Amino acid sequence: MKINKVLMILSINMLLLFPSMDGSIHASSVKLIPGGQSIGISLETNGVMIVGFHSVNETSIEDTPASKAGLEVGDTLKKINGVSVSTAADLSQVLSQQTKNNKTIQLEIERDEKVMKISVNPTFNEDGIPQLGLYVRHHTQGIGTVSYIDPQTGQFGALGHVVADAETKRAVNMRKGTVMQTHIDGIQKGISGKPGGKIAIFSTNDAILGSVSRNSQYGIFGKLQEIPAHELFKSPLTVAKQSEIQEGKAEMLTVLRDNTIEKFSIEIVRSKTQAPGGITGMLVRITDEKLIEKTGGIIQGMSGSPIIQNGKLVGAITHVLVHDPTSGYALTIEEMIKQSGHNTLQKQAS
Template identity: 40%
Template sequence: MIGAFLLVSIMVLCVFQPFKEYVQIPTKITVFEGQGITFPATLPVQAKVGGTDTSVDVSHNDGVVAVSGRKTGQGKVLLEMAGFPIKQMNVDVIPEYKVYPGGQSIGVKLNTVGVLVVGHHLVDTVDGKHSPGEIAGIQVGDIITKINGKTVEQMSDVAPFVQEAGKKGESLQIEIAREQETIETELTPLKDKDEDSYRIGLYIRDSAAGIGTMTFYDPKTMRYGALGHVISDMDTKKPIVVQDGQIVRSTVTSIEKGSNGVPGEKLARFSNDREAIGDITRNSPFGIFGKLHKDIQNGKMDEALPIALPHEVKEGPAKILTVVDEDKVEEFDVEVVSKIEQKFPATKGMVIKITDPKLLEKTGGIVQGMSGSPIIQDGKIIGAVTHVFVNDPTSGYGVHIEWMLNEAGIDIYNTEDEEKAS
């Protein structure tokens, strides 16, 4: 009796794992026209197109179920075993989308909305040391947007209000943006006993600058994406709320090589002409976005490449495009160590490891300034480098290209056209 029980248990376990594979097959997939996706088929399963649909093709052979897109549209694929349905997949077939890969080193100049509070300081008055800003409840990371009802756009806008109020012995009505809130407070400037001027006890900033790497641009719309991660203020560590900004060409002058516990860095300078090659309209968790003023080339892959959806990314060899010497874009070997087939936007879509001996010798792995370097696999742009692992500079995270395109306002699913048609 016990022997029979064990035999049945073993048979159940043998069947369970293959059946589990089918349970894990998604009920909805998206494929590009002329491309497809495969699933393992360790059970005797038959795949067929549902109804009279002509958007998809299916096949089932050599232990694999293949679903491919014939033409743009929607279709259904039915999986059956012994005549019984076990899974239905809804398939969206969309047109192939191509963008130009980047890799160029770029300089980034951002102007904030209002002025950003990056610290407090004490004003040395005849009555002691005080910080009017701190007394008014203004915090590091707050953005001053209005003073006395008038919009503040840059640091030079602040001083006239402060000196005038100080001389009159009046308080300033301050409006600040904090997270998702708008807060009003009252601030009274104090006179510095050693200077004939008034102070508010706040360190403020209205712009930021740095370098990064171009990821892609779309020649049809001139929209681009770069960096692959949000730009945060160096002091407050909070994302910068962008009013506007520009990107310029930059030249890598040297590399500070990374090591365990110490991330490396590209050292670069803005181009001598400082000509803006594009504007910045968005600073999001997925990078910076805007429009280019003209076409740009990387000199390595100057042709549009198709993009890959998250489920198309696979573990294995890939390449990145980046600059490590002056303004020359080069191709380097990497490996996709693991991936996450994300259905919703998220920044950590894959783990990559630098395997190229030349790049490892030059940089030690992923360094600051390399963020945004496009990742190419099987002739497709799959994403961009975003972060380095501090304790292992040879490895880091990558973001799926789909989410960067979405943030750039590029609709690869043509949903706008569908909404207009409906």
């Protein structure tokens, strides 16, 4: 069994990957189960993402076939001569097949949501194997927190921000994704200038909890195979409208150890402000002394932790302020529903 012990590796860069969806949401008619569960997240790219270059026979990286052809770190390589590639193994196999009778091959890549075709002349290593001089990756893994679950369908929202590749900082253009059971094994405490993080243990053999269908600047969205029992809330909560959110006391749900959801005191400092990425959100501050002592404030891995105020589900943590880890930003659940792409939820809200 392969066990991964990871400090939260999901980048918090906010990049628009999916367009906003129009239509007003009457949040007060929607009832959702608050989240708080830690989850392992695995996203497979739609193609292979270029994360670096290496020389083959050349004296410099700039002279490699990929560099000379104009490929860039962050590009997603999708096809070679019209044949799809999904993994690094696919890339090697298809490249070998397509160079038997062709000195020049055509690559189909995606860059900044635009599809491009680029011609390249591969080189051959000392074993006669064709090479482009690329380092590629076809999946990204990390941890996060569930924000809400629809009790009727099992549809869920989590994170509150986009999943981006840790090296390229580009949003992951996903082919498919899964969420897995995970256990929090420890905490790296955050300090000013250095955000902390949850340390999680999860295995590729752990139970798959559900699938991910969308990765956007408003979070990841998908569907759970089963609706888990909530330790703190036996019934769904009404989703608060933006106008109902008040500045003042609130509570946040998150996991600090194993998979036990705990409740912590926070303050909504501003109920409506501009958050990273230019979206409308909230400014929040951790006031719970126990949480501050343990974590220093908001840490990586808390992204998606739901916020409860006056018995309603109001938002989810998204970012920490690097210079002040007790403070950060949150997104409203109302906005997450709008951007989820979950038609059943939107019908409930209309």
